[in-house]
Amino acid sequence: MKTASLPNAWPLTTSAIYTVVTVVLLGIAYPLAMTGIASLVFPHQANGSLVTVGRKIVGSEHIGQLWTKPQYFTGRPSAAGKNGYDPTSTGGTNLAPTSKKLIEATKATIAALRKANPNTTRPLPMDLVTSSASGIDPDISPEAAAYQAQRIADLRHVTLAKIDATIAAHVRGREFGFLGEPHVNVLELNLALDGISPKY
């Protein structure tokens, strides 16, 4: 009599062997090999694109920071961690457009920005009053930098034209002319500020 049998070995045994083999290959060997290759070919990026001043690590190119001193450009509002810009607690506000909490917070942000930038004549752009998705957005729009330029010029005792030129020099356009939006990396811009007026 022909017994009904499965076409291959009992599937649980096969599954267990398959799991072990693929975990070793895909779960362990693959990321290790990728790390090895990446650290040889693109060591700077593979290790987190760290930014150093002298020998001190002052941040990462890709990770936004909390800016508290008025003589530096500030980034966007952040919902990452208690004070914002905590890379170990990333995320957005997740508040709805109709959320009272969101509108109150936006009002407060607008008021604080207007207070900190009393002499500017430029319009307040949307990205500067809204929280980013990651909470560690390293960039602001060129308009958001322009809005703060007068404040920086006043506090650093340099001309507005000089600040505007610094911003213009650090605007990153759309990649290939069409990807994403033009933006300015805040850390890079602030390092440049210290370059043009180290003592304020």
Add this chain to the structure above:
Amino acid sequence: MTIVGWLQAAVLFALVALCTRPLGIYLARVFCGERTILSPVFARIENGFYRLLRVDPEREMTATSYLLALFAFSAVGLAYLYVLLRTQKYLPLNPQGFDNLAPDSAWNVAVSFLTNTNWQFYSGESTMSYLTQMAGIGWHNFVSAAAGLAVAIAVIRGVTRTDRTTLGNFWVDMTRSLLYVLVPCSVVFGLVLVFTGVPQNFHAYTDAHTIDGMKQSITQGPMASQEAIKELGTNGGGFVNANSSSPNENPTGLSNLLEMLAMFLISAALTYTYGRFTRDQRQGWALFAAMSVLFIVGFAGAFTAESAGNPIVHQLGVAGPNMEGKEARFGVAASTLFGTISTDTSTGAVNSMHDSWTPLGGLVPLLNMQLGEIVFGGIGTGLYGMLIFVVLTVFIAGLMVGRTPEFLGKKIERREVQLAILGVLVLPIFGLIGTATSIVLPAGVATLGNAGAHGFSEVLYAFSSATENNGSAFAGLGGNQYYNIVLGIAMLAGRFLFIIPAVALAGSLAGKTSVPETVGTFTTTSPIFVVLLLGVIVIVGLLTFVPADALGPIVEHLQMLQGKTL
């Protein structure tokens, strides 16, 4: 809306369309066991797999055996990840010293990655050890995608074969998916991602002292290797909580474009592979056309709504599009395009926070999931999901003219229609009943992130996402024991209760003799068919979900126009 925004979509779509034919041919060769460009590298390894497993690659399986093998492998994978999550504290590669997960969280995560959903109630950067990320979650990213691809190939074989009643060999299809498709693509894509700035290391987090005088802990880890398969396998689970909005996972406009391309690439190519198996490429292009229409309509809707922005914020004296929960380097166009593609497919990765999209903007990802994620769809799952709709369309067309419906020359009979309907019913049952139950239970509303209609949308989005194995979220909804357990059940049901009828349908069609085409045959390659197929998809989706969607996004939209806040 801007021309440049549309240009991004157009270039992306052109790249997808360009890759569809060559990659589709390649996939067909791989799964027919023919020699490919990678055979010199992988043929030996492939045969090594079969020897080790004692699998005869020539021996094919019936639908039942194919499903049994898939279930056995899934059970082992589920148990493995669960144990890993419960013991990571005692295991190596945990430089931040993260604790073990609680049982309900471990269950949710294990089911989530087994089912290619990648729903995440946790933050990777503060929960998961590097070992868990790569050998647990990363491994599931590979094998759950390979399983989806394997099932799609089995279903294609079933609907096209007339000479055999078997569907192929599960272990062979898995192995070929991994070796010839997912691994090589991930290696190349992963390295490109490192080039754009995604970290790939095993360092503990780096302490930085900023020039402003602050301290910052910079996250590290083997991110690029995981990011690559996360998009290619339409998985979508982020290494960090912010997912692809994090500049760690998605640093530039270029990385963003490539991640979107990776989500669509294999699923789009499968339409061509399907055409190859039917020996009529028009069959594949018909599906491609229907999918493309839904993609473009979805993007247009989301892009328009988000560009218009939030009128309540405009009243505060700030003009511009809705930038809440979006990144400056992406802006509205690249964010809505990513969100549309992520929910057209079953990826669920996000580069912006969908919870903060405008009501009508957020309706697009929600509807994409509710239509069944068949716009190219998840890797494999999109194609067999679409084929279920094709069977329904052929059946309805047959009813209209009063003929026995045929599909690829095979008679569609009672059993096939029943199975197709069973598949279509999974989402309404678990998505809608899950939502309805949750909003009347205290535990279901305890963790809402927003009040009113939007709070309801959060729950509806969660159940649509879990049942469709998408994984994106209106992430204001917090996790608790209740959601960990019930969303786990919804994810399991959405994956396996859909696969069973799909494979059974294929098994039922396999070996059916082909009846010759006559003038009365309703062809599945004509523009009329594409229109009818779209009609069936949209009508089934809308009839099921419009009442629920009206209570969420539609009500909220009207509130927003009146300037109401909650």
